[in-house]
Amino acid sequence: xxxxxxxxxxxxxxxxxxxxxxxxxxxxxxxxxxxxxxxxxxxxxxxxxxxxxxxxxxxxxxxxxxxxxxxxxxxxxxxxxxxxxxxxxxxxxxxxxxxxxxxxxxxxxxxxxxxxxxxxxxxxxxxxxxxxxxxxxxxxxxxxxxxxxxxxxxxxxxxxxxxxxxxxxxxxxxxxxxxxxxxxxxxxxxxxxxxxxxxxxxxxxxxxxxxxxxxxxxxxxxxxxxxxxxxxxxxxxxxxxxxxxxxxxxxxxxxxxxxxxxxxxxxxxxxxxxxxxxxxxxxxxxxxxxxxxxxxxxxxxxxxxxxxxxxxxxxxxxxxxxxxxxxx
Numbered sequence: 001x002x003x004x005x006x007x008x009x010x011x012x013x014x015x016x017x018x019x020x021x022x023x024x025x026x027x028x029x030x031x032x033x034x035x036x037x038x039x040x041x042x043x044x045x046x047x048x049x050x051x052x053x054x055x056x057x058x059x060x061x062x063x064x065x066x067x068x069x070x071x072x073x074x075x076x077x078x079x080x081x082x083x084x085x086x087x088x089x090x091x092x093x094x095x096x097x098x099x100x101x102x103x104x105x106x107x108x109x110x111x112x113x114x115x116x117x118x119x120x121x122x123x124x125x126x127x128x129x130x131x132x133x134x135x136x137x138x139x140x141x142x143x144x145x146x147x148x149x150x151x152x153x154x155x156x157x158x159x160x161x162x163x164x165x166x167x168x169x170x171x172x173x174x175x176x177x178x179x180x181x182x183x184x185x186x187x188x189x190x191x192x193x194x195x196x197x198x199x200x201x202x203x204x205x206x207x208x209x210x211x212x213x214x215x216x217x218x219x220x221x222x223x224x225x226x227x228x229x230x231x232x233x234x235x236x237x238x239x240x241x242x243x244x245x246x247x248x249x250x251x252x253x254x255x256x257x258x259x260x261x262x263x264x265x266x267x268x269x270x271x272x273x274x275x276x277x278x279x280x281x282x283x284x285x286x287x288x289x290x291x292x293x294x295x296x297x298x299x300x301x302x303x304x305x306x307x308x309x310x311x312x313x314x315x316x317x318x319x320x321x322x323x324x325x326x327x328x
Contacts, residue, residue, distance in 0.1 A: 098173040098325055099260050100276030106173055106325035110292075113321050114144045121167060126160045127195065136296075137161065138313070145316035146296040148183055148309050156185065156305045160295040168194070168289035169324055174205065175262035176294070177320040180254040184211035184224045185298040185305030188317040190261055192290035194236075201236035201288045203270060206261035208254060209302035215249040216301055222308055226254040231263070231272035231280045244282030248274060258320060266327075294319055 096111060097103035112121070117139040125131040136149035136159055144161065151157050176190050189207035193200070210217040210226040217224045228249045235241030250259070262273040267287070272280040296317045298305050 096321075096323055098175060098264075098323075099262065100273065101173060101264070105328055107328055108323065109169060109172065109326045110167065110322070110324035112323070114139050114142055114319065117144070121163060122161050123164055123166070124159065124161055126162065127164055132157045132159070142320065144294065144319040145313060146188075146294070147313050147316040148181060148186060148296065148298075148305060148311050150311065156298050156309070158295065158297040160293060160297075162193075162293040162295075163291045164195075164293075166291070168291050169326070170287065170289045171265050171267060172327060173262065173264050173325045174292070174323070175260055176205070176322050177258050177260050178206075179256075179258045179316075179318045180208050180210070180226045180229075181296065181310075181315045181317050182210055182220075182223050182225050182255045183305060183309035183315065185302050185309055186210050186224075186226075186317075187297040187300055187302045188226075189293070189295050189297065190319075190322075191293045192263070192265070193293050194288050194290050196288060199236050199288075200234065200240070201286050201290065202232075202234040203263060203265065203286070203290065204230065204232040204234075205263045205272060206231065209300060210255070211303040211305075212301035215247070218253075223310065224302075224308070225256075227252065229254065229261075229274075233270060233282045233284060233286075235284065235286065243284045244270075244280060246272075246280040248279045250274060258318075292322060292324075294322065 095108045097108075098106055112118075124137065132151055134149055134151040134157065136157075137144070137146040139145070146159050146161065148156055174192060178188075178190070180186075180188050187207065187209060190205045191207070192203040192205070194202075206229050208216070208226040208229040210224040212228075215228040217226050217228075219225070228247050230245055230247050232245040233243050235243050260273070260275050262276075264271040264273070265286075268283060268285050270282045270284060270286075271278055272282075294317075
């Protein structure tokens with residue numbers, strides 16, 4: 001995503017789109033000279049023990065696992081407490097499995113089903129900013145909901161829900177099931193990210209721009225609806241290092257129903273999926289542990305929100321679950 005409001009790397013917004021390849025993510029994934037806080041290694045309350053990757057190399061889909069190093073990771077490359085994952089005893093048989101994948105190749109390491117909003121696991125703002133007090137998110141009906149809302153100043157504002165300092169993972173399969181909001185300017189996303197010194201490694205599993213030119217979106221009664229989305233990968237070292245991206249036209253209204261967005265992150269490759277269908281493969285090595293991010297931001301290819309952008313809970317970015325698995 002390399003959000004334009006952060007501007008650590010001072011990249012300009014890329015908006016040229018060819019039929020299959022996009023350069024529409026905006027620049028700069030870091031803070032504005034903000035000192036990075038130390039990452040918490042504390043276990044999430046009521047969760048399982050720290051999940052660690054095997055120190056031995058394991059072959060997964062033809063690739064060999066490698067350890068990761070970071071100021072936020074332990075020596076094995078993992079610093080993740082496993083929240084409420086049904087991965088032991090008789091519960092293991094009923095544990096969720098990655099959609100369209102070989103279940104025998106994975107072990108569930110993270111399972112957020114949004115029965116409640118767990119403040120021990122989730123932050124409601126990015127590390128370089130404070131939390132906007134205007135209420136525009138909740139957990140209800142078994143879902144996280146984030147909706148467009150003007151704050152006390154009359155402006156639409158970004159809302160980020162992330163596990164920074166609370167949950168990280170290196171490699172594996174990451175999946176959400178979500179329904180997207182409508183409206184000009186809306187920019188919902190699911191991504192894996194980390195801020196390490198000056199680096200900003202980033203994997204955008206899904207980001208959509210309802211207000212963008214077709215096939216990004218289309219209008220119904222003057223309201224923009226999302227149709228395409230983009231997975232995008234930033235190496236995050238020098239000038240962001242965009243290493244892979246695609247505008248994927250789903251051919252459907254992404255606000256009309258729930259869809260699964262996922263990435264399979266291997267040591268030397270990433271594969272992105274829409275409802276189990278492969279939409280992008282990037283051959284890249286990224287070894288830093290990442291935390292999880294869900295957000296509703298505004299701008300980039302989606303434009304500026306205005307009075308045509310529906311406000312309120314009925315127009316939410318709705319997420320049924322966030323799950324992660326490690327390779328066996």
